[in-house]
Amino acid sequence: MKKENKYLLFALPSFILIFSIMLFPVGYAVVYSFTNYRLGREAKFIGLDNYINVLQDSEFASALGFTLILTVAAVLLQFVLGMILAMLLDNIHHFKKPISIMIYIPYFITAAAMGVIFRWMFMSNWGIMDQLLAAVGIYAPGWLDSAFWARVVVILGEVYQNTPFAVIILYAGLQSIPADQVEAAKIDGANSWQLFRSIKLPNLRQLIIIIFMMRTMDAFRLFDRVNVTTGGGPGISTETLAIYNYTTTFTKLRVGRGCAVGVITLLILAVIISIIMKVLRSKEVD
């Protein structure tokens, strides 16, 4: 056995875990997406009917549209804010621990619990947001009653809760940048923008790719927080693909069709992720 191939053995436990547990369920869902299976009834093979039905459903189009808006807005904001906060944390010398822990807190709260808190905060009339805004003389809109503001609240929730993820990773990355590179650049007279552009950003590239990939995946499949905060409402304005999927599968019990939604979600995500990887990898210089 070649030496390189021996290293693959190290990854064996990991891959056995993943493939033995995940492969069957995903395969099962893919197979059932071609049937008219409803919970408690016999399944019959119906070819691509589920896919055609789903793609023609206007509710699906609306859910997909909102999911795309949510993903793009939330992931970009999370990355930018996360980068700024990580750099600021890297800048200071005192009270690093308490400040960083406080900043990480939203990420530690269970998403569903955060959904409940957000729901209270943005309730019209007695929600604290309305009262805070009233204190500075702004008349708050009915947050969760208008389609636009409900969407804003959902995106805000996603940014609020998951920006710390970007901060944690980027801050750890910033600290692992070799000090000699930064020193050398400084001696060469690099200003802080050049330092950021040519030393810090290339060193963080792998981590940035991971943040974009993971956050995109999770934002695209966002379910719990939205379901608790707005329940997809008002109407279907904040319905994400995952909520659409959930109502199809577990409320209407159309498991076959729900699986088709899942496969479509997977395919769209795969395309988005491969684009992200292409774009970010193409910037590789070394």
Place this chain on the structure above:
Amino acid sequence: MRTKRRIIIAASYIVLILVALISIFPIVYAVVIATKQPVDAFSTSFTWIYKPIFDNFKTLWIERGFTKYLCNTLIITGCCVLISVPTATLGAYGLIRNGGKFATRMLNSTLLLRMFPQMLLAIPYFIIATNLGLADTKFILVIIVVASNQPFALWLMRGFR
């Protein structure tokens, strides 16, 4: 130059402390609501000064068996971390050292599995668990959580090379 640097650091502190305060706000808000009388909790005039009551906590800890849920969560989280971190660290190390096409392909395929909407996997997971006689046990839950987080852990570890 030195004053400029000082201003930057002072500004960093101000922004960070502001963000930190915003970050803990929901928790503070939740604590306030949890310790208020039900009538006052959701009133139209919010007050920060009030006489706290702890009835809700008493109900939760003593009557509702909160400790049991807490223990379950602790056990499952602990087991997941203890299994996930070593396997993923080892795996990522092996994959980086190998660095071949095959390793990259395997890594990408784990990502593909992670992209599938998790809730749809609930039904097949249930079928697996029942067939193995493991339904309603912590063991199968730990295995499933570890397996579904493994792709993420692998990728994260690989990022810090």
